[in-house]
Amino acid sequence: MLKIGLDAMGGDFAPEAAVKGAIMASTEIGPESKIVLFGDKTKIETILAAENCPADRFDIVATTEVIEMGDHPAKAFQQKSDASITVGFAYLAKGLIQGFASAGSTGAMMVGSMYAIKPIDGIIRPTISSLVPTVSGRFALLLDVGLNVDCKPEVLCQYGLIGSIYAESVLGIENPRVAILNIGEEETKGNAQTKAAHEMMKASGRFNFVGNIEGSHIFSGKVADVIVCDGFTGNVVLKMAEGLYRINKALGGAQHKFWEAMNYEHIGGTPVLGVGAPVIIGHGCSTPQAIRSMILSTEHTAKANLTEKLRLAFKD
Amino acid sequence: MLKIGLDAMGGDFAPEAAVKGAIMASTEIGPESKIVLFGDKTKIETILAAENCPADRFDIVATTEVIEMGDHPAKAFQQKSDASITVGFAYLAKGLIQGFASAGSTGAMMVGSMYAIKPIDGIIRPTISSLVPTVSGRFALLLDVGLNVDCKPEVLCQYGLIGSIYAESVLGIENPRVAILNIGEEETKGNAQTKAAHEMMKASGRFNFVGNIEGSHIFSGKVADVIVCDGFTGNVVLKMAEGLYRINKALGGAQHKFWEAMNYEHIGGTPVLGVGAPVIIGHGCSTPQAIRSMILSTEHTAKANLTEKLRLAFKD
Numbered sequence: 001m002l003k004i005g006l007d008a009m010g011g012d013f014a015p016e017a018a019v020k021g022a023i024m025a026s027t028e029i030g031p032e033s034k035i036v037l038f039g040d041k042t043k044i045e046t047i048l049a050a051e052n053c054p055a056d057r058f059d060i061v062a063t064t065e066v067i068e069m070g071d072h073p074a075k076a077f078q079q080k081s082d083a084s085i086t087v088g089f090a091y092l093a094k095g096l097i098q099g100f101a102s103a104g105s106t107g108a109m110m111v112g113s114m115y116a117i118k119p120i121d122g123i124i125r126p127t128i129s130s131l132v133p134t135v136s137g138r139f140a141l142l143l144d145v146g147l148n149v150d151c152k153p154e155v156l157c158q159y160g161l162i163g164s165i166y167a168e169s170v171l172g173i174e175n176p177r178v179a180i181l182n183i184g185e186e187e188t189k190g191n192a193q194t195k196a197a198h199e200m201m202k203a204s205g206r207f208n209f210v211g212n213i214e215g216s217h218i219f220s221g222k223v224a225d226v227i228v229c230d231g232f233t234g235n236v237v238l239k240m241a242e243g244l245y246r247i248n249k250a251l252g253g254a255q256h257k258f259w260e261a262m263n264y265e266h267i268g269g270t271p272v273l274g275v276g277a278p279v280i281i282g283h284g285c286s287t288p289q290a291i292r293s294m295i296l297s298t299e300h301t302a303k304a305n306l307t308e309k310l311r312l313a314f315k316d
Numbered sequence: 317m318l319k320i321g322l323d324a325m326g327g328d329f330a331p332e333a334a335v336k337g338a339i340m341a342s343t344e345i346g347p348e349s350k351i352v353l354f355g356d357k358t359k360i361e362t363i364l365a366a367e368n369c370p371a372d373r374f375d376i377v378a379t380t381e382v383i384e385m386g387d388h389p390a391k392a393f394q395q396k397s398d399a400s401i402t403v404g405f406a407y408l409a410k411g412l413i414q415g416f417a418s419a420g421s422t423g424a425m426m427v428g429s430m431y432a433i434k435p436i437d438g439i440i441r442p443t444i445s446s447l448v449p450t451v452s453g454r455f456a457l458l459l460d461v462g463l464n465v466d467c468k469p470e471v472l473c474q475y476g477l478i479g480s481i482y483a484e485s486v487l488g489i490e491n492p493r494v495a496i497l498n499i500g501e502e503e504t505k506g507n508a509q510t511k512a513a514h515e516m517m518k519a520s521g522r523f524n525f526v527g528n529i530e531g532s533h534i535f536s537g538k539v540a541d542v543i544v545c546d547g548f549t550g551n552v553v554l555k556m557a558e559g560l561y562r563i564n565k566a567l568g569g570a571q572h573k574f575w576e577a578m579n580y581e582h583i584g585g586t587p588v589l590g591v592g593a594p595v596i597i598g599h600g601c602s603t604p605q606a607i608r609s610m611i612l613s614t615e616h617t618a619k620a621n622l623t624e625k626l627r628l629a630f631k632d
Contacts, residue, residue: 135563146499149507183462183551191465191548215555219563232507235499236549237556239531244560247451247535253569 002032003059004299005097008039009066009084010104011286015039018103019047021291026057028292029299036097038063038084063087066104069284073107077115085109089116092277099298101269103282103291110147113275120307122314125155126274127162127231128281130238131171133261136221141167144231145238145270151230153196156180157204158314162273163226164207165313169304171225179213179224181233187211193230201228206313219258265290268297274310278302318348319375320615321413324355325382325400326420327602331355334419335363337607342373344608345615352413354379354400379403382420385600389423393431401425405432408593415614417585419598419607426463429591436623438630441471442590443478443547444597446554447487449577452537457483459589460547461554467546469512472496473520474630478589479542480523481629485620487541495529495540497549503527509546517544522629535574581606584613590626594618 008018022035029035037044041062048055065083067076077086085104089112092100102109110128119126129143141163148155160178167176180198182190187198189212201209210224217223218237229237245262253259260266269282269290278301282294324334338351345351353360357378364371381399383392393402401420405428408416418425426444435442445459457479464471476494483492496514498506503514505528517525526540533539534553545553561578569575576582585598585606594617598610 135566149499181552183465183548183555191546194548215552215557216559216562218556219559230507232499232510233549233552236497236531236553239499240534240553240556241531241560243532243535244557246532247574248564248569250451251572251574253564253572253575256567256569258563258567259569 001034002030002299002302003034003036003097004029004295004302005036005038005088005091005100006291006295007084007088007100007102007104008037008044009063010102011282011291012284013287014103015043016047017286017288018291019044020051020288021286022058022295023048023051023053024288024292025295028296030303033299034059035295036061036091038088061087061091067108069105071105071108073105073111076105077108077111085112092279093117099278099280099302101280101282101294101298103284103286103294106281109279109281110272113272113279117275117277117279120274120276120310120314123162123274123310124158126272127159128270128272129163129166130270131267132218132241133258134219134221135258138173138221139171140218140221140225140227141171142218142227142229142234142237143273144229144234146231146235149230149232151193153193153200156193156197156228156230157200159228160201160204160209160226161206161313162310163228165309166271166273166306167225169306169309170301173225175208176225177210177223178207178226178228179210181218181227181229182212182214185212185214266293268293271297271301277307317350318346318615318618319350319352319413320345320611320618321352321354321404321407321416322607322611323400323404323416323418323420324353324360325379326418327598327607328600329603330419331359332363333602333604334607335360336367336604337602338374338611339364339367339369340604340608341611344612346619349615350375351611352377352407354404377403377407383424385421387421387424389421389427392421393424393427401428408595409433415594415596415618417596417598417610417614419600419602419610422597425595425597426588429588429595433591433593433595436590436592436626436630439478439590439626440474442588443475444586444588445479445482446586447583448534448557449574450535450537451574454489454537455487456534456537456541456543457487458534458543458545458550458553460545460550461586462547462551465546465548467509469509469516472509472513472544472546473516475544476517476520476525476542477522477629478626479544481625482587482589482622483541485622485625486617489541491524492541493526493539494523494542494544495526497534497543497545498528498530501528501530582609584609587613587617593623
C-alpha cells in the first residue's frame with residue numbers, strides 16, 4: 001500500500017480546498033494507494049461529511065497546530081511540533097507515508113525537506129522544479145526555479161542528471177534531451193556560469209546533453225525535455241510565464257490547450273528534487289483542482305521510485 | 317537639419333527591405349530631418365526608381381563593401397573600410413549624421429559603437445536595450461538584453477540612470493519608475509548580484525527607484541517603466557517573449573494589441589545606450605516595416621538629445 005500524505009491545513013483556502021482536492025484525487029489514484037490527511041480532524045471530518053464522502057476513504061492524522069505563512073519557517077518547524085507540516089515530515093522520514101504534499105508555507109516545506117528528509121548523498125544542492133507546457137503537447141521540466149539563486153557549474157551539471165532521471169521515470173520520456181538555458185545556440189555563448197556548466201555537462205556523459213537552449217525555445221518543445229538553469233533565471237522564467245498566462249487569459253485568449261496547460265492548477269505543484277523522499281509544494285492559492293493535481297503528481301513520483309533511482313545515480 | 321543614417325545593405329533582405337523601409341519612414345519623419353542611405357548607389361537608385369520614389373528625397377553615400385553576417389566583426393570593421401557600416405560610423409563620429417541604424421551585423425554595429433563612437437565618459441559599460449509592451453498600453457524599457465552577461469552591481473545601478481533618462485526623454489514618461497528584475501518583491505530577496513545592486517540603486521537618489529520587479533510584472537505595466545537586469549537574464553526574457561509571441565500567433569491568438577505590440581516590426585530595433593551618439597540595431601530578418609520603425613526611433617532619439625542628456629548626467 002502506497003500512502004500519500006497531504007497537509008490538509010496548507011494553502012489560503014485550507015482546509016476546505018485541500019480536503020475537496022483530496023476527495024477529487026481519491027477517485028483517481030490507484031487501488032493500492034491511499035491518501036493520508038494531516039490536520040484538524042474535526043474540521044476535516046466536517047468537510048468530508050458535507051461532501052458526502054465516507055471518512056474511511058482516507059487516513060486522518062490529527063494535528064493541532066498550523067505553520068502560518070507569517071511564521072519563521074525554521075523556528076516554526078522546530079517549535080510547532082504538532083503542526084500538520086511537521087508531523088507530515090515525521091511520517092515521511094519514518095516511511096509511514098511515501099510522499100508528502102502541501103500548499104502551505106514553502107519555507108517550512110523546504111526546512112522539512114532539507115532537515116527532516118535530507119539531501120540524497122552526493123547531491124550538492126537539492127532543487128525545486130516546475131513542469132512547463134510546450135506546443136508539442138508534452139511537458140518539459142525546468143530546474144531550478146528559485147531555490148538556488150547562485151549556482152556553481154557543478155550544481156547545474158547535477159541538475160542535468162536529476163532532471164533527466166525525473167523526466168525518464170516520472171514523465172515517461174525516453175532518453176530525455178537535457179539542455180542548459182543560455183543566450184545563444186553556440187557552445188561558446190553564455191555568461192561565466194553557463195559556459196563552465198556547458199562544458200561540464202558535455203563532458204559528463206551521464207545524460208543526453210543537447211547543448212544550449214535559448215529563451216525562445218523553452219515552450220516550443222523542439223530542443224529539450226529538461227531545461228537547466230540557476231534558481232534566479234528559472235524563477236524569472238516561471239513568473240514571466242505565469243504573468244503572460246494571466247494577461248492572455250484576461251485578454252480572452254487562453255482557450256488553446258497550450259495556454260490552458262500553463263494554468264498552475266493542472267501542473268501539480270513544484271517537486272523538490274534531490275531529497276530522500278517525494279515532496280511537492282503547491283501554490284498558496286491552490287484550488288481543489290490544484291490540490292488534486294498535486295496529490296496525483298506525488299503518487300506518480302512515489303510509484304516511479306524516483307528517490308531510489310536518484311540514490312543509485314548519485315552513489316558513484 | 318537632422319540627418320539620420322541607415323545602412324541600406326544591412327539585413328537578410330537588403331537592400332530591398334532597407335530602401336523600402338526608408339521610403340516608408342521618409343514620409344513620416346519631420347520636415348527638418350533627412351535620411352542618409354549608405355550602400356550600393358546603383359542598387360539603391362534602382363529600387364527607388366522601381367518604387368517611383370524621387371532619389372533626391374534621400375542623401376546617398378555610395379559604398380562598395382558589405383560586412384557579412386559570417387565576417388569577424390572587429391576584423392571586418394577594420395579591413396572593409398568602404399563597407400556601409402564602417403562608413404556610416406565614420407559619418408556618425410564626424411557629426412555628419414546624428415544617428416545610425418542597421419539591420420546588419422550586430423557584432424560590427426557594436427564594434428562601431430564602442431570604438432568609432434566610444435562610451436560616454438563615466439559610463440562603465442554601454443548597454444543594449446529593448447522596449448517591451450505592457451497591457452497598460454505603454455512600453456517599458458528592458459536593459460541589458462544581451463551585451464553584458466556578467467554585470468557588477470555598479471553597472472546595473474548605472475543602467476537604472478541610463479534607462480530613466482531614456483524613458484523620460486525618448487519615451488516621454490515623466491519621473492519613470494525604475495525597478496530591478498528580481499525573484500521577490502521584498503528587498504532582501506535575490507541573488508548576490510541583485511541584492512547588492514538593489515542597495516546601490518536605493519541609495520543612488522538619481523532616479524525614481526521603486527525596488528524589485530518580479531517576472532510576473534514585466535508586461536503588466538503596474539510596477540516599472542524601466543526594468544534593469546544583466547544581459548543574460550534580459551536576453552532570456554526577450555527571447556522567451558518572442559517565442560511566446562510566435563507560439564501565440566501560430567495558435568491564432570495574437571490579435572489583441574498587446575500581442576501585436578510584441579511584434580518586433582513595431583518595436584524599432586535595439587538602441588545601444590551609453591555611447592556618444594544614437595545607434596540602433598535591427599533584427600537581421602527586418603522587413604520594410606521594421607526598418608521604418610527603426611529609422612523613426614533613431615530620429616526620435618536624436619531629436620530628444622539623449623546623448624547630451626546622458627553626457628550631462630554622467631559628468632559628475
